[in-house]
Amino acid sequence: MLKKLSLIMLLMISILNAEPFSKKATVEPVLVQDGAKKMWCSVCGMNLKMFYKTSYISGDKQYCSIRCLVADMANNPTKLEDIKVIDASTQKPIIAKDAFFVMGSDVKGTMSKVSKLAFATKDEAENFVKKHGGKITDFDTVLKEAKSSLKQDSAMVSMKKKKMMYPMGKKLLAKKCQSDKIDPNKFHAINELKSEIKNQNICADINEKQLQAVALYLWDVKREKPKSNTTENIKLTKKDKCPVCGMFVYKYPKWASQIVYKDGNRLSFDGVKDMMKFYFDRTQYGKFETLTPENIKEILVTDYYSQKTIDGKKAYYVIGSDVTGPMGNELIPFELESDAKTFMSDHHGKNIVSFDKITQKEVLKLDK
Amino acid sequence: MKNRINRYLIEFAINSILRAKGKNIFIFVLFTLLTTLLMSIFLITNSIKYELQTTVDALPQIIVQKLKAGRHYDIDNSVADEILTIAGVEQATPRVWGYYYFANAGVNFSIVGIDQYEEQYTKALSQVVEKFDFEKLHKEKSMIVGEGVQKVLTKNYYNDYFNFIKPDGNLKKIYLAGVFKGDTQLESNDIILMSKEDVREIFDMPKDKATDIVVKVANPKEIPTIASKIKLLYPDTRIITNNDLKVSYQNIFDYKSGVFLALFVVAIFTFFMIIYDKTSGLSSEEKREIGILKAVGWRVDDILKEKFYEAFIISFFAYLIGVLIAFWYVYILKAPILRDIFVGYSQLKTTFELPFVFDIQLLFLVFFLSVPIYLAATIIPSWRTATLDVDEVIR
Known part of the structure; x- marks a missing residue:
């Protein structure tokens, strides 16, 4: 008899554990937005029924998660006391200020790394913690967390x-x-x-x-207007030679950079370093008197990470890294400053400069 | 007049070849065999190299597998989202695939799930996606199979459909909608393609899990950095870069080509033995012939020309026929004995065929390894004899 009972107990426990937590609504969800759009979050467009248990109501808008709520706070000023959250267990809207939140459980967050689930009573929250882990906090802490991780989550x-x-x-x-x-x-x-x-x-x-x-x-x-000033792609022919080092550029498309002049001239280089050498002192490499920096229409470089052509004048360059191009040490171009920073820490770079901050001295120092 | 080819000299050379029929036929046969052997070795290694290269090129740059207790385990789809945030990653696609053992034929099929709106991770797959609508296939309960799979299925009387046995014992009937052909045999032979939903059903895989995640990196230089970053983010994963796979494929291949190298060395060595034998001196009969020609009034360069024609006719025809036999042996007969050296290679996949690769450099390589050496071996001793005084030679 005891054996049977314990077996049933065991079975029950295992069933309880096996049941995964779903954020999907199991009852008829409360959707406050009007019209047909009420099915979806107004910020990210995600389905509210699917992410019902993490959703928030603020004014006449409903959000899939606290991330979207925080992201939209500037456009939708509501008093904090009026914000409602869906109770993860009863699935009814409750005042967020009074709710108990479980943060960092094994349930995945909606649009965020850390999940934040709300409960009306402390008992429910504690019950949930027993099953899924995490810590019980209040709305202010959760809001602060969401705000601080917004950038990373976004x-x-x-x-x-x-x-x-x-x-x-x-x-x-x-x-x-x-x-x-x-x-x-x-x-x-x-x-x-x-x-x-x-x-x-x-x-x-x-x-x-x-x-x-x-x-x-x-x-x-x-929706965004197609940008008119998108940079064209670097086009290489088999004849293009770098005027500085004399090497064929098509062999090193990963490093290619080009200067396009207003008169239609187009010079290709096998790396930003050679391009900058030319830029600073073009007469050293042949009869290029007419190709003054004022005549430059566009400077094109290749982003190290994405391998796409980007505008060289707006790019960020990492100097002194352990990555070398066909001509040795290089200035490595990036479209985004964040990428440049990541690259610098990965590859022991010395510093990040923008195009107008590159000096001839620094470029020549790369060859030493 | 001087540079013209002298027809009479050629005629004389041919007659001279025919005079010493036995000896020349022997040389011709030996020479043919040698070029055949050399050419076959080069053709086989070249073909396998090509097959290997295309296979390696089609591999994903990074594969991320979850390990649990040292075994491969399903990975969360959300891992892919996290990997996407790493700088330099162009794509991270969760793959749904697995091996299905078909007991009747004793073979494994690789079933690969496809979502046609995702970016595909190999060229062959993106071509397939352009050709077939996988959503439609899902609705019609159909699949696309590789050529090898089709053969196995027809052999077992599955002409238009196949019954997959699901883990719960139920059958899932899927119809055959088409056959797909990859760039290489290794890649496409045992593959079945169907929608991700169907694959999940056959393997009973939950919706938020995947078999592994393939990562595409725009700049190959960054692969090691990104691989180590993923490892840091997810310590419970195994990261396989295409370089690792390349090395393991290459190891098998290098071992096998070592055997080939031994064969090659033996062949070349035999060849040089024959050459050495020839250069060490002419028979007294040949010497006498040269002496008589000189006595009759032939100039030294006429004699050398005649000898050149003689040697060239034999060696060039032997070379041509040797090359033709080699092509026939390797690509039509599928290299019966030499191929067995690569039995170990085929352990990777059950069957593979030698793809036809024509490399003009190979023809030149074998040509310069054989014909000029033979020419030199004929002309140098003749020249030595021809420059001697006539009476000294004939006496």
Whole structure:
């Protein structure tokens, strides 16, 4: 008898442990936004039903997570006392100020590394901690945490969007949707755009994840006016020789850089170092009297990480790293300062300079 | 007049070859065998090198696997999002794939899940995605198979569908919608492609998990840095870079080409033995012939020209025929005996065929290894004899 009981107990415990925590609503979710857009978060466009247990209500807007709430705080000023959060166990909206929060449990955060779940009573929160771990705190601490990690969380989200969601959205839009029927500039928020796509049946036979990809692509990429001053790509022919060292540039596309002149002249270099040598003292390398720095239309360099052509005048350069190009020590170009910083710490760089801060002395020092 | 090829000299050379029929046929056969052997060795190594290179090139740059208790385990999809934030990473794609053992034929299929709206990690896959609509395939419960798989299935009377046995014992019937061909045999032979959802169902894999994660890095120079960063972020993972895989493939290949090198050395050594034998001196009959020609009034350069024609005709034809036999032996007969040296290589995958690679440099290499050496070996002793006084030679 005892054996049986203990067995049943064991079974129950294992069932309890095996049941994973889902953020999806299991009851009819409370959605406060009006119209068809109420299904989605107004900041990131994610489905509120799927992330119901981490969602927040502030004024007439509902957010999928505290990250989006914090990100939208400037546009949607509400008193902190009025912000409501969904109770993770009863799944009803409660006043966030009075709730007990469990931070850092084994449940994954929504758009953030650390999850923050709210409970109406302390008992519920403690029960949850027993199962999933974490620490019990109040709303102020959670808000502070969310604000301080906002930058990092946003970086992660934007990377994912840029590298995965936009290409996916672009392909989907081309294959499944009538892209001429929708103009993303007409909408105020991404959830309005999403409801329009869904209700007007603009994309045939599309699931929630794909809808999100299309909406993100339309909202973040298409909505912004196409930039007129996008840099052209570096084009190399087999004949292009670096005027400084005489090497063929097409063999080293990873390091290629170019100066484009207003008169149509185009000089290729196998590295930023040689380009800068030429830039500072062009007469040393041949009859280039007419190619003055004033005549330069554009300077093109290759981003070390992404291998894409970027504007050399706006790039950041790392000097003194342990990465060498075809001509030895190099100035390594980056589009983003954050990338340059990461690279500098990874490869023992000495410092980061912008284009106008590069000096001839420093360039020549690289060859020593 | 001076530089023209003298037809009479050529005629004389051919007649001279025919006069010593037995000896010349022997040389011709030996020479042919030698070029065949040399050429076959080079062709096989070249083909395998090509196969190896294309296989290695198609490999993902970094593979991230989760290890649990020292074994490969399903990895969280969210790991890919985190990896994307590392500077220099262009793409991180969770893969859903696995081996399916088909007991009737005793072979393993690799089932690979495809989401056509993701960026594909190999060229072959992106070509397949352009050709087939995997969402449609999912709805129609169909799959795309590699050529080897198709052969195995037809042999077992699965002509239009296959029943996969799911972990719970139920069957999943999937129809055959097409055959796909990769760049290399190694890559495509045992592969089945279907939608990720279907693969998850067959292997009973939860939605938020993946088999492993492949990472694409825009600048190959950064692969080691990024690999070590992932390792720091996730200490419970095994990071395999394409360089690691390359090294292990290369090791097997290098071992095998060592055997080939031994064969090659023996062949070359035999060849030089024959050459040495020839250069060490002409037979007294040949000496007498040269002496008589001189006595009749031939100039030294006429004699050398005639000898050159003679040697060139034999060696060049032997070379041509040797090369043709080598091509026939390697690519039509599939190199029956020499290929067995590579039995160890085929352990990687069950079958592989030698892809046809034509490299003009190889032809030149074998040509210069054989023909000029033989020419020199004929002309130098003739010249030595021809410069002697006639009476000294004939006496």
